[in-house]
Amino acid sequence: MSATLPSAVDAFTAALGADKVITEPEALREWRDPFQHESSDDYAASAVLMPTTVEEIQAILAIANEQRVPLWTHGQGRNNGYGGPAPRVSGSVIVSLRNMNRVLEINEELGYAVVEPGVRWFDLYEAIQAGGHKLSVSIPDLGWGSVVGNTLDHGMSYMPYGVDQQAQCGMEVVLADGTVMRTGMGAMEGNRAWHCYKRGLGPTPDQMFMQSNFGIVTKMGYWLMPEPEIYMPLWLRAPNDDDLGPLVDTLRRLMLDGTIRMVPQIGNVVGAASVMSKRTDWWDGDGAIPEVTLQRMADELGCGRWTMRFALYGDEAVVDHRFAKIKDAFETAIPGGAVWGTKHGPEAWPTLDAHEQVQAGIPNLGINAMTAWYGGEEGGHVGFSPVAPLTGRDALAVRDLMRPMMEEAGLDYFAGICPINGRSFAHVTLILFDLKDRAQSERAYALSRRLVEEAGRRGYGEYRAHIDFMDLASDQYGFNDHAYRRFNERIKDALDPNGILSPGKSGIWPAHMREDAGAR
């Protein structure tokens, strides 16, 4: 690989032009995992390519196939907490699609947008506003990421179409051999239902291109919801740590019966405190914040031990009925708990706070402040995110698994429980650390690996994995001698025999890298 790279760079430069090829060591630093310790040289790219067209992607693939260059693709590279823009295999050439950033269509009548992979949430929102469309886009917490990139990594978003991550419809993919394929109804020339119906005639491959390395997605449909008459952001406060059980059981019933139709976020006291205060306001001793201090934070900040952010959308009469039902259900189930919120018409949404804007589809970066818990502007964090059934028993079991392990490593338990639907949640754990504290950083990474194994032992698997433990997370999915991984390997070998596309993504390796585990 290192021997072939100079000639590959020459070929890439000839094909794309020098302005689309980055190789200077200083410039390449921007493309590393932002939370990696400075002295580490893991996961470093050898070059970055910035194509702007499908034809340029095809040219890159031709060269990579000829010279056996491993590529690593992203939309914006904002997969922070899971490796950011950095490749799994050091020395890979990053294909950054940041400059393929056109909003190709916004269809007001049928409620969808078609975007290229470099389009950010900010860009899509602005295009909707600029066109005067009365449509809302379900977004994640931070607006700087790519619509396509987040969707392809199973990223969460919070409005009604965030339930079951259902907003994607129809895509164009470039396969490793350069073939341009369109999925669903798009497989028929001139079919205007491409972004309206999720399937086609025959098998539906869209989700095979998510969290995988089977192709490069170059266009994607994303559904937009008509602006509701009323958006009512809601908050719930639960005073005690064990209230999590009845909170989750009540929530499941209200999601299954359709009363709540969006993706709530249940944060613990550390999460709430991280946006309302500084860690040093509460604790400057060694190790994790002790229990007695956590309860004091909950009481003094008035946020309780658990805070749920959620919302209602719709006609005012329906919102009123549902709010009364929700308030009664939670306040009955959780003694001392409280539910509150305010109704707003569309004109007021941009005036709301960062959390409430996120649930209204208005992108911002306000919530990123929470990563600075241990100091600095943006703190390091690793995401550890197991999935579990949406029951109070499972929520308490996951808490009781993670909290002691995190505290034993001297780190605060920082939890954001996100019900992806009425039947399951992802326990998104931000393992925060101070980037300047090398020992703490190393403890955080080591802890993450232990958590993956311990969770796996109890039947909880990750919904998304950091590049540093992708293989370990994938190892946990071992049913029938890793039948699922062997299936993926067969698909990989059939579609990408030279193994050039994102080797190692989600633990899927091409044949020549499987033989010698040391080559990883």
Added chain:
Amino acid sequence: MSATLPSAVDAFTAALGADKVITEPEALREWRDPFQHESSDDYAASAVLMPTTVEEIQAILAIANEQRVPLWTHGQGRNNGYGGPAPRVSGSVIVSLRNMNRVLEINEELGYAVVEPGVRWFDLYEAIQAGGHKLSVSIPDLGWGSVVGNTLDHGMSYMPYGVDQQAQCGMEVVLADGTVMRTGMGAMEGNRAWHCYKRGLGPTPDQMFMQSNFGIVTKMGYWLMPEPEIYMPLWLRAPNDDDLGPLVDTLRRLMLDGTIRMVPQIGNVVGAASVMSKRTDWWDGDGAIPEVTLQRMADELGCGRWTMRFALYGDEAVVDHRFAKIKDAFETAIPGGAVWGTKHGPEAWPTLDAHEQVQAGIPNLGINAMTAWYGGEEGGHVGFSPVAPLTGRDALAVRDLMRPMMEEAGLDYFAGICPINGRSFAHVTLILFDLKDRAQSERAYALSRRLVEEAGRRGYGEYRAHIDFMDLASDQYGFNDHAYRRFNERIKDALDPNGILSPGKSGIWPAHMREDAGAR
């Protein structure tokens, strides 16, 4: 193939026992397309195998691989209108999973069932009732089919989980080489979120096993909805043929804003008349029923030119608000139109009529009567079902394409327009004919093929295709020199190199049958 079959049958019999192997010509007639003319010997199976376990399926696959026997799998074989149980390739051995019919789990708390492929809608409903579960199952029009089979063929169902065909979650699949794989969270041993979260870590293959020939599904999760407080079946009548335009545009707005959350069915006057009367009550002349008679039928039966069957589910206050909104919207958009319905609590649902039971998840066969339009108990029919964007323009365009072509062939235009979501509909056309009238049957099949081509020329593709024109329907999906089909062929060759699983399904052929189109 014919040379190897006797030894294959011996091997199947040795592996399964003689009682699970059917080869008598008379018994095999039951496994033909029920709407095929008696004198035709197309699409005939050479044997039927009825395994009851995964191990028996593995034994069948081992023999089929060794002896290169083409198999054709179904759950119940009730794919009527699309070929029924019959294989695409004559001489195939049918693997009927009718006797793999256990309901493996009903989870009341998390709202799902796990079923084997032979479980019928009748069986699942009965199991729910027998367990006293307050759960509803979204079902298709006829209760005799397989839950798994209907789902794998992209079949529609009508309750809220029928929207986007979203009820399936998690499956077990036996691949062609006998490997047992579990998808999603099921890829992890002991993971209880298998039927709660639709994805896993890495790509999600579930929909690759639908309308394809990549594996045999042996277990599947299917979501069940908590019984709503109120079910309100609704009916809409539109007096004029062109009312279809404003009907569909109004419906789209009410589906996109969440007011209607289920799959409606919009039938034309022939559809309504077929359950309320006999064709001979109206017309005994040659050819299709003329326009003037159609309008007389609409007026005298009081069903209008278009009838929509739909429903509301939920808390009474929400249902009341929505009913008033719906009634106002349609009656304003359609002069002379009417919307009506009655609210019912769960105890009343079994007393409703066949249509209203279907929307409440109570399986029956009442609607099958409509196939007898040209006489007999059950008439022949071919399903032709193009997908289009959910706009009034497209609904009228599809009608104006199909009706003249059907009438030219001397057949009545019989339409059931089903919005699969708020953005698209499948125009399910029943091309009905009298099985005893050979000339009419042949005209119906010939017409179907012409419709596939004409619809494809206008950018409308089929959501599901009859075995008689699967290749033709697949041909319409020709973007970039059939990139999608070539993708499927690569997957097919990787997973099933001997091409034993359902060759030809959805136009996907194994390598040795692609070379020589004549072998099809």
